[in-house]
Amino acid sequence: MEDRHGDARGTATGDRRAVSEQRAQNADAFLNEFVALTGSHRKRAIRLLARRLVPAKPRRGRRPAYGPDVEAALLALWNLSDRLFSRLESCLVGMGACAGAHYRACELAALGHEVRLMVSGDRGPCGAAQAP
Numbered sequence: 001m002e003d004r005h006g007d008a009r010g011t012a013t014g015d016r017r018a019v020s021e022q023r024a025q026n027a028d029a030f031l032n033e034f035v036a037l038t039g040s041h042r043k044r045a046i047r048l049l050a051r052r053l054v055p056a057k058p059r060r061g062r063r064p065a066y067g068p069d070v071e072a073a074l075l076a077l078w079n080l081s082d083r084l085f086s087r088l089e090s091c092l093v094g095m096g097a098c099a100g101a102h103y104r105a106c107e108l109a110a111l112g113h114e115v116r117l118m119v120s121g122d123r124g125p126c127g128a129a130q131a132p
Contacts, residue, residue: 039119088113092114095117096117096118101117
């Protein structure tokens, strides 16, 4: 027995396939252009483009108890250290490991310096003795 929708179903399925193939070609062309512009690997670009953008969660815990005068002094010190280290040729910089040291270490490494973070003595950052 012949299906009364035979031809109509065939063209509808063909249209869907054509639309699907066209979308795949557009996505492939976009991905090729993205890879050419950014210079990143294709798999990295796919992962970047597929990732959902989630707003940052608010930080938990206490807010810093620094007053505006302490913040101004810290900013002046950080700006001075940036100028100092930007004029030096690349060298080894040793820093005490604390909360802000990782951020500063990344900035100094971007300037071409080798940075080593150190914990003072046998105590950890919280003051507890560490196991040998």
